[in-house]
Amino acid sequence: MADRFFPNEMPDFVAEPPPDAAASGPKDSLTNLLHLPYRTLSDILRSSALDLKETVVRQTWGLGGKRVEDYSLYTGALGTAFLAFKAYQVTKNESDLKLCSEIVKACDSASTGSSSGLAFRELSNFDFIALLCTAWACRRVSFICGRAGVCALGAVVAKHTGDEMLLDRYLSKFKEIKLSSDLPNELLYGRAGFLWACSFLNKHIGNGTISATRMRSVVDEIIKAGRQLAKKGRSSLMYEWHGKKYWGAAHGLAGIMYVLMSTELKPAEVEDVKGTLRYMIKNRFPSGNFPSSEGSESDRLVHWCHGAPGVALTLLRAAEVFGDQEFLQAAIDAGEVVWNRGLLKRVGICHGISGNAYVFLSLYRLTGKVEYLYRAKAFACFLHDRALRLISEGMMHGGDRPYSLFEGVGGMAHLLLDMTEPSEARFPAYEL
Numbered sequence: 001m002a003d004r005f006f007p008n009e010m011p012d013f014v015a016e017p018p019p020d021a022a023a024s025g026p027k028d029s030l031t032n033l034l035h036l037p038y039r040t041l042s043d044i045l046r047s048s049a050l051d052l053k054e055t056v057v058r059q060t061w062g063l064g065g066k067r068v069e070d071y072s073l074y075t076g077a078l079g080t081a082f083l084a085f086k087a088y089q090v091t092k093n094e095s096d097l098k099l100c101s102e103i104v105k106a107c108d109s110a111s112t113g114s115s116s117g118l119a120f121r122e123l124s125n126f127d128f129i130a131l132l133c134t135a136w137a138c139r140r141v142s143f144i145c146g147r148a149g150v151c152a153l154g155a156v157v158a159k160h161t162g163d164e165m166l167l168d169r170y171l172s173k174f175k176e177i178k179l180s181s182d183l184p185n186e187l188l189y190g191r192a193g194f195l196w197a198c199s200f201l202n203k204h205i206g207n208g209t210i211s212a213t214r215m216r217s218v219v220d221e222i223i224k225a226g227r228q229l230a231k232k233g234r235s236s237l238m239y240e241w242h243g244k245k246y247w248g249a250a251h252g253l254a255g256i257m258y259v260l261m262s263t264e265l266k267p268a269e270v271e272d273v274k275g276t277l278r279y280m281i282k283n284r285f286p287s288g289n290f291p292s293s294e295g296s297e298s299d300r301l302v303h304w305c306h307g308a309p310g311v312a313l314t315l316l317r318a319a320e321v322f323g324d325q326e327f328l329q330a331a332i333d334a335g336e337v338v339w340n341r342g343l344l345k346r347v348g349i350c351h352g353i354s355g356n357a358y359v360f361l362s363l364y365r366l367t368g369k370v371e372y373l374y375r376a377k378a379f380a381c382f383l384h385d386r387a388l389r390l391i392s393e394g395m396m397h398g399g400d401r402p403y404s405l406f407e408g409v410g411g412m413a414h415l416l417l418d419m420t421e422p423s424e425a426r427f428p429a430y431e432l
């Protein structure tokens, strides 16, 4: 187990030094970072993030002749566009907005027609998720791996550039997306992933951009499927993806519950969501971590995709929406697991340190406790101080797609940008 993550040897908490405090003697570079005043540190992280963003853009866009082979947000060009949009939100630099718009346009072309989203090259040594992304890309429905992400981000960026015609065009394209009856329900490829894109549009463009009727029809299908599969079990709702009843954010209960809580639910549906979350809390591991799937006894994974980090973000959403203390407490417990075992030997947001840091940002946003901001800062400082070196030395995995948003340093750049305004930070394509 120990080889999945670095032991967390950082102090549990370092108080913010007073502005006029004299610097104490030199320590190692990471400790020095942890003792900096927040504003000073956030300027350093921001500068590092913008450099990293330039590298990501060069590697995923410029060097490839601006051609898109993988259009997905997960491992492909849309992830770079999303990062450029984040950079624009932080710096207000119009060139980032223009770049984002240009990349989304290329993703739009790549995702229409017969494109499968990923070229069938390098598949022999390709990771499972990306392979499935290829297989499912023809369904084109989710934000993270499908066409909904392209159209939704395109519309939001068009709104920012003030291009009404382009905005309408992307929205029309979004509304043309059809959901097949055999679609899974999970977030990465399924109905929840489409629904998330609807909520994203309504948040950034305006309520009713995607009608309540359209969203209701998807919610109905998700609830119906969940109740049906839960019939013989103890949870209120249950889902299956490729024959397994997953619990995590990417393919399972946590992701689906998150999305449902961001829509208008009927009272009985609210009870089903609460019941499902209570079932998960009741059946979590004694450590506070969550199984990756129903019945799993292996307390091993501490990822956004599988385990405590993704579930914690969902529980925090539940605490926010329902106001129940039990959800907040379980999220706090999960946060302890992330602090102790979440310094993963990977960099990205799906199953790496960058994604795990968002748990502390979310805990900070909901509780206002500076201890959580410190923990987010500690994970971000660890990345800034060591990640690129550890990757180059082979001590840390840089991701199968090393510059991507979900697996690579694209996610790290996004986190470091989010550190500049922690109260506005959101896990990409998950937290609304």
Ligand SMILES: [Zn+2]
Pocket (backbone or CB within 6 Å): 303, 304, 305, 306, 350, 351
């Ligand atoms: Zn993952």
